[in-house]
Each structure stands twice: as structure tokens, then as C-alpha cells.
Amino acid sequence: MKIKTEQIHFSEGLSLESGERLDSFDLIIESYGELNESKSNAILLCHAFSGNHHAAGEDEELGIGWWDQIVGPKKAIDTEKYYVVCCNNLGGCAGSSGPTTINAATNKVFGKDFPLVTVDDWVNSQKMLMDKLDIPYWHLVAGGSLGGMQALQWSIAYPDKIKKAGIFAAAAKSSTQNIAMNEVARESIRKDKNFHNGDYYDHNVTPKNGIKTARMLGHITYLSEELMDSRFGRKFQDEASKVDQDVDFEVENYLQYKGEKFSEFFDANSYILMTKAMDGYDAGKGRDIEEAMENIKAELLIVGFYSDWLYPAERGKEIQIAGMNNNIKSSFVVFDGEHGHDSFLFHSKEYSNVIKKFIES
Amino acid sequence: MATKLTKIINHWVPENSKVIDFGCGDGSLLKELIETKNILGYGVEINNLKIEKCIEKGVPVIKQDIDKGMNEFKSSNFDLSIMARSIQCLKNPDLALNRMLELSKRCVVTLPNLGYWRCRINLASGKMPVTPELPSSWYETENIHLCTIKDFENLCKKENIKIKDKVFLNKDGSRGGLASIKPNLLAVEGVYLLEK
Numbered sequence: 001m002k003i004k005t006e007q008i009h010f011s012e013g014l015s016l017e018s019g020e021r022l023d024s025f026d027l028i029i030e031s032y033g034e035l036n037e038s039k040s041n042a043i044l045l046c047h048a049f050s051g052n053h054h055a056a057g058e059d060e061e062l063g064i065g066w067w068d069q070i071v072g073p074k075k076a077i078d079t080e081k082y083y084v085v086c087c088n089n090l091g092g093c094a095g096s097s098g099p100t101t102i103n104a105a106t107n108k109v110f111g112k113d114f115p116l117v118t119v120d121d122w123v124n125s126q127k128m129l130m131d132k133l134d135i136p137y138w139h140l141v142a143g144g145s146l147g148g149m150q151a152l153q154w155s156i157a158y159p160d161k162i163k164k165a166g167i168f169a170a171a172a173k174s175s176t177q178n179i180a181m182n183e184v185a186r187e188s189i190r191k192d193k194n195f196h197n198g199d200y201y202d203h204n205v206t207p208k209n210g211i212k213t214a215r216m217l218g219h220i221t222y223l224s225e226e227l228m229d230s231r232f233g234r235k236f237q238d239e240a241s242k243v244d245q246d247v248d249f250e251v252e253n254y255l256q257y258k259g260e261k262f263s264e265f266f267d268a269n270s271y272i273l274m275t276k277a278m279d280g281y282d283a284g285k286g287r288d289i290e291e292a293m294e295n296i297k298a299e300l301l302i303v304g305f306y307s308d309w310l311y312p313a314e315r316g317k318e319i320q321i322a323g324m325n326n327n328i329k330s331s332f333v334v335f336d337g338e339h340g341h342d343s344f345l346f347h348s349k350e351y352s353n354v355i356k357k358f359i360e361s
Numbered sequence: 362m363a364t365k366l367t368k369i370i371n372h373w374v375p376e377n378s379k380v381i382d383f384g385c386g387d388g389s390l391l392k393e394l395i396e397t398k399n400i401l402g403y404g405v406e407i408n409n410l411k412i413e414k415c416i417e418k419g420v421p422v423i424k425q426d427i428d429k430g431m432n433e434f435k436s437s438n439f440d441l442s443i444m445a446r447s448i449q450c451l452k453n454p455d456l457a458l459n460r461m462l463e464l465s466k467r468c469v470v471t472l473p474n475l476g477y478w479r480c481r482i483n484l485a486s487g488k489m490p491v492t493p494e495l496p497s498s499w500y501e502t503e504n505i506h507l508c509t510i511k512d513f514e515n516l517c518k519k520e521n522i523k524i525k526d527k528v529f530l531n532k533d534g535s536r537g538g539l540a541s542i543k544p545n546l547l548a549v550e551g552v553y554l555l556e557k
Contacts, residue, residue, distance in 0.1 A: 299421075301416070317423075317433070320423060321433055321434075321436070321437070324403055324421075324423075324434075324437050325436050325437050325438075327379065327401055329401075329419075329421045330421055331412075331415070331416060331421045331422045331423065332422075332423045332424055332425075333409070333412055333416075333422075333424050334424045335409070350409050350410075350413065353413050354412070354413055354416055357413060357416045357417040358416050361416060361417055361418065361419040
């Protein structure tokens with residue numbers, strides 16, 4: 001599969017939900033497949049909080065794409081039939097404008113001064129991307145977790161520009177528990193002595209320990225109790241492959257390893273920004289989500305997983321019910337899912353079939 | 362199967378109405394009603410393979426165990442709810458009937474008739490009925506609450522549910538004829554339009 005990577009500049013800037021303004025910005029995107037003549041086969045993928053534009057295929061630097069099990073030739077989202085686009089969201093740290101990029105006004109990295117961005121801002125920037133790519137509408141916008149929130153927001157904000165929305169392992173708003181978990185993660189970053197109140201770039205350090213702890217907590221919430229049990233149990237880590245001498249159990253070693261790897265590339269200010277965007281999202285903007293959804297024209301496919309306790313299937317069902325109350329064609333499917341919240345990332349025959357049939361029906 | 366049922370209940374389904382089909386299976390009944398009556402239809406199904414078939418047909422579907430409740434559908438203002446050949450699989454058929462009539466003014470229920478003569482012959486010979494309409498053995502059937510036409514109508518009376526219309530089906534799926542002469546003995550299936 002051919003991966004096309006582009007850096008796209010938006011000199012027109014973007015007014016943000018917070019009232020602040022980005023005078024100009026960049027989005028880095030990947031695309032797979034070809035836009036057909038009638039421009040009717042475009043699909044937008046939205047990434048979850050720590051994801052990026054590299055959704056599918058293998059890249060020398062970025063490895064295998066985050067949704068490679070679902071997206072590719074002859075896969076559920078078939079790149080031989082569809083033109084598939086994925087961008088790194090604003091505020092990220094994989095190439096789009098964010099805390100690690102240069103602020104043209106000061107000629108220094110934005111750092112903690114990068115403005116607060118929201119799911120709505122992302123969707124608005126993706127709409128600008130759509131226009132720039134000369135795509136009249138998306139046949140499908142899909143994503144899991146925070147990506148699913150973007151797919152839902154697309155159907156609310158641009159009802160005429162989206163035919164179908166795939167909302168997987170997501171909710172119409174973050175729960176109190178979600179916010180609480182994210183706050184623990186943020187606190188561990190803020191309390192790292194290398195954080196320097198977000199200005200660590202000036203000190204040539206990164207709050208690696210804080211990011212690592214945050215990610216370790218994150219991983220616990222992404223997995224299910226059952227999976228942790230079956231994968232690690234109470235097995236001890238063998239001496240030779242211990243990442244740290246303090247480690248006893250395999251699960252400790254796993255979290256240490258994952259956290260360490262993540263802390264080597266993910267930016268702390270981005271982490272804070274992305275989790276804030278996730279916490280802040282509320283499709284209803286304080287109102288009932290049913291009211292917010294009344295203008296949706298897209299067909300909705302909402303998928304939940306029984307093993308997901310971070311965004312339980314019931315949260316997805318609420319979106320479907322609100323859709324049905326608004327006479328929107330909406331389906332709600334639940335699978336067992338072996339991987340907890342992360343289940344949306346993994347192929348299973350029934351999950352892939354449902355996605356494929358939804359796209360093609 | 363669905364084609365015949367569609368023909369029978371077609372005139373009970375208003376054009377452009379909002380319909381929910383509990384135990385919708387592969388969605389073929391809803392698909393036909395969408396095509397012939399331009400309804401807005403939603404199916405409720407528990408089996409993932411059947412759900413996949415609904416999505417393939419473009420029929421909106423919700424994964425749900427009906428036994429675990431139907432209350433969430435109350436706010437959706439359905440004109441009609443349907444339960445075709447499923448009510449005998451539920452833990453609480455009486456509750457389900459009442460719930461259906463809470464969430465829509467009218468409902469269509471179809472059920473296999475355990476009073477059908479073939480079933481009676483089976484029972485008379487000392488065995489649980491196994492017929493073309495009820496093909497599974499007692500230990501593997503999903504039909505945990507089978508009843509006769511008479512039983513069902515008695516339940517409706519007890520629950521103050523009005524039978525607005527009813528059709529009895531012969532073995533070949535046709536209506537009228539023998540089935541309507543002595544339904545409790547001669548009909549394989551009863552099809553009801555109910556109101557509270």
C-alpha cells in the first residue's frame with residue numbers, strides 16, 4: 001500500500017472555541033488509495049488521544065499504523081476502494097502545529113503557550129483540510145475513543161458533509177471517572193521536576209518520568225482486568241529481560257517498558273492538551289445530547305465492547321438512543337472485545353465485517 | 362417467510378411510520394417495510410451474525426437482550442412495534458407485551474400455536490412436539506414459553522389488551538381456510554394486531 005504524506009499549511013488561520021486564534025497552522029496528513037472521479041469515496045480517520053496521522057501501513061520511522069488491522073487493501077476500510085485520509089490533530093506532537101512547533105510570532109516553540117484546542121476545533125480544522133483537498137463530503141468519518149468523539153462531532157457540526165459516522169469505543173462526553181484518571185496523569189507530569197511549569201524546552205530537559213507514569217496509568221485503563229489476568233497473571237519477570245531491578249511481576253515490566261518507550265517521543269504539553277480536549281468534550285455543550293444531535297443527517301454506526309470499562313458500551317448506546325429519538329438511522333453493536341478499551345484497534349472477523357458492511361450498505 | 366408476513370401485516374403498517382421490530386433477525390421484514398411503506402425502522406437483535414445481516418441491508422439495528430429491558434425505547438415515539446415469532450423465547454412474555462404497548466400505540470405479535478393438531482398428536486403420544494414449525498427438541502429449543510392461540514388470547518384479556526385484528530395461518534403460510542375455522546386446533550400460527 002502506498003502511503004502519501006503531506007504537510008499542509010493553512011495561512012488563513014483558525015478561530016478556536018476558546019476565543020483564541022491561531023494565525024496560521026500546519027497539518028501533517030497521510031492518505032491511502034485514490035479519490036475517484038465522482039469524489040464520492042473519501043474517508044476521514046480520526047485518531048485517539050496519543051495517535052497520529054500514521055493510521056495504516058508500515059513507515060520506517062513511525063512503524064506500523066495505529067489502525068493497520070482495520071485499514072488497508074481488502075481490509076474493513078479498504079484502501080483499494082476508498083480514498084482514506086488521516087491527519088495529526090492540532091496540538092499533537094507528530095508534525096501538525098502544536099506545543100513543539102515554532103510560533104511564527106515569537107520565533108520560539110509554542111510550548112505551554114499553544115492555545116487550548118478542543119474536539120470542535122479539530123473538526124473545524126479537518127473541515128478546512130477537506131476543502132483544501134477538494135473533497136465535497138466524507139463518505140465516512142470514523143475513529144475510536146477520542147477519535148469517535150470527533151466522528152460524532154463531524155455529524156453534528158457539518159451534517160451535509162458527512163454520509164456516515166463510525167463511532168467506536170466512545171461517548172458523547174467524558175465521564176467523571178475519565179476526567180479523574182486524566183487528572184492523575186496530568187498531575188504526574190506537572191510534578192516532574194523537569195516540567196518547569198511547561199517551559200522544559202528552555203532547560204533542554206523533558207519531564208520523562210511524569211509522562212512515563214501518566215502512560216503507565218493510561219495503559220491500565222486501556223486494558224481489561226481479564227486480559228491483564230490472562231496475559232500476565234501473577235507471573236514473575238525473568239531476570240534477563242527486566243527493564244528495571246525493582247520489577248517483580250511481568251505486568252510491572254510491561255508497564256515500565258511501555259511507559260518508558262512512550263516518554264521518549266511524546267511531548268508533555270501535548271499530553272496535557274490532548275487530555276484536556278478529551279475531558280472537555282460534551283456533544284450537548286451542557287444541553288441534552290439529544291438536542292445537539294437533532295440536525296444530524298449521517299447514518300451512525302456505534303460500536304462498544306463489553307471489556308471496555310473506560311468508555312463502557314452503555315455510553316455508546318446513549319448516542320444511539322439519542323439518535324433514534326431524533327429519527328436518525330443509527331445502529332448500536334457490541335462485541336466482547338479482548339483488549340478492553342483498545343479493542344477498537346484490533347481486527348476480529350465480526351467487528352471488521354460490521355464496519356465493512358456499514359461502509360458499503 | 363418474511364415476504365408472507367409482510368403481506369399479512371402490510372395494511373397494519375402506516376406509510377412513513379416509525380417502527381421497531383423486536384427480535385428482528387436478519388432484518389428482512391423491516392427491509393421490506395422500508396421499501397413498501399417507506400417506514401423508519403429499527404431492529405432489536407441479540408445475535409451478532411444476524412446484526413451483521415441487518416447492517417448489510419442498511420437496516421438500523423440495536424444489539425439488546427429484550428429480556429433485560431425495553432424501557433430505553435420509550436422516549437422514541439414509535440408508531441408500531443413488532444414481535445414476530447419471538448415472544449415465546451422471552452422470560453416474561455406478559456411484561457414484554459405490556460412494554461411494547463407502552464412504547465407504541467399498537468403492536469403486531471405473531472406466535473406459533475402449540476394447540477395445532479400436529480403438536481397435540483405429538484403430546485398425545487407422550488412426546489414434546491417436534492414439527493416443521495417447531496423443529497427443535499425440548500432441550501435445545503429457544504422456545505421456553507410456548508402457548509396455544511387460546512392461551513394467548515386469554516392473556517390479552519387478562520392484561521386488558523385489545524385484539525384489533527387477527528389472522529390465522531395454515532401450514533403453507535396461507536391465511537383463511539381451515540386455520541380460520543378452528544384456529545386453536547388448525548392454525549400453525551397466529552398473527553395479531555394489539556392495542557391497549
